[in-house]
Amino acid sequence: MRKPFVAGNWKMNKTISQGVELAKNLAEKRPSNVDADIAVIPPFLAIPSVARALEGTPIRVGAQDVYWEESGAFTGEISCGMLRDAGCSFALVGHSERRHVLGETDEIVRKKLDALLAADMDVILCVGETLEEREADQTNSRLDTQVKSGLQGVSETLLSRVTVAYEPVWAIGTGRTATEEQAQQAHAFIRGLLTEMFGQQKAQAIRIQYGGSVKPSNAKGLLSQPDVDGALVGGAALDADSFTGIIEGARR
Ligand code: PEP
Numbered sequence: 001m002r003k004p005f006v007a008g009n010w011k012m013n014k015t016i017s018q019g020v021e022l023a024k025n026l027a028e029k030r031p032s033n034v035d036a037d038i039a040v041i042p043p044f045l046a047i048p049s050v051a052r053a054l055e056g057t058p059i060r061v062g063a064q065d066v067y068w069e070e071s072g073a074f075t076g077e078i079s080c081g082m083l084r085d086a087g088c089s090f091a092l093v094g095h096s097e098r099r100h101v102l103g104e105t106d107e108i109v110r111k112k113l114d115a116l117l118a119a120d121m122d123v124i125l126c127v128g129e130t131l132e133e134r135e136a137d138q139t140n141s142r143l144d145t146q147v148k149s150g151l152q153g154v155s156e157t158l159l160s161r162v163t164v165a166y167e168p169v170w171a172i173g174t175g176r177t178a179t180e181e182q183a184q185q186a187h188a189f190i191r192g193l194l195t196e197m198f199g200q201q202k203a204q205a206i207r208i209q210y211g212g213s214v215k216p217s218n219a220k221g222l223l224s225q226p227d228v229d230g231a232l233v234g235g236a237a238l239d240a241d242s243f244t245g246i247i248e249g250a251r252r
Helices: 016-029 044-053 080-086 096-100 106-118 131-135 139-151 156-161 180-198 200-205 216-223 240-248
Strands: 005-009 037-041 060-063 090-093 122-127 162-166 207-211 230-233
Touching: 005 207, 005 240, 016 037, 016 044, 016 240, 044 060, 044 080, 080 106, 090 106, 106 122, 106 139, 106 156, 122 139, 131 139, 139 162, 139 180, 156 162, 156 200, 162 180, 180 200, 180 207, 180 216, 216 230, 216 240, 230 240
Parallel strands: 005 037, 005 230, 037 060, 060 090, 090 122, 122 162, 162 207, 207 230
Antiparallel strands: none
């Protein structure tokens, strides 16, 4: 049985003080009797203060992005070591906004994933098709490319550090959520790819989160699908009550 993993991606929202306030509210309101891993993913600047505010709680702190080199002449970038020092245990790679707004390629995503694993950090690999791809019946081929370029050849001993997030681009920040059936279908397809690459036992252990307009009202239905092992939440993670409502949806 995979333990659900619910992570809140704050995107480019929350100043340091607003982030600390949200983190404290969340620590207070979080349902402690739901057996799930919970994380927040603040913007870089708020990470150290949010991590301090969450010390002594089980809520993990992650980063929205990372650069693959450890140090040097890479103006504006942040390394794995810097993130770990600031209190992060994981980072997202390949979020659709980085792929589609900021032009990140599958090759760049892979470099980031490899750097995180080499630094003993966890990673959430985000994948998902655009609306045009879905309408052209290319969902599976897009997922095949993104999952394989993201994970093919990763050492099996490091796989426990990997979560995959299925985030259909057309559902992110749009209020349009995948149906439970659409989510389950895509997750089962991803599980099949993982099985092809790593064998059934390893593939069964990898968590696959769903992301795309998850809210308290749809969380339970999505999270009760057999291959949906948690949620990557954007807008609804910016408020402690709605994020808590989603965590409730992970109750088994
Ligand atoms: C996200 O940022 O990964 C996301 C899924 O956003 P939203 O929940 O707002 O659609």
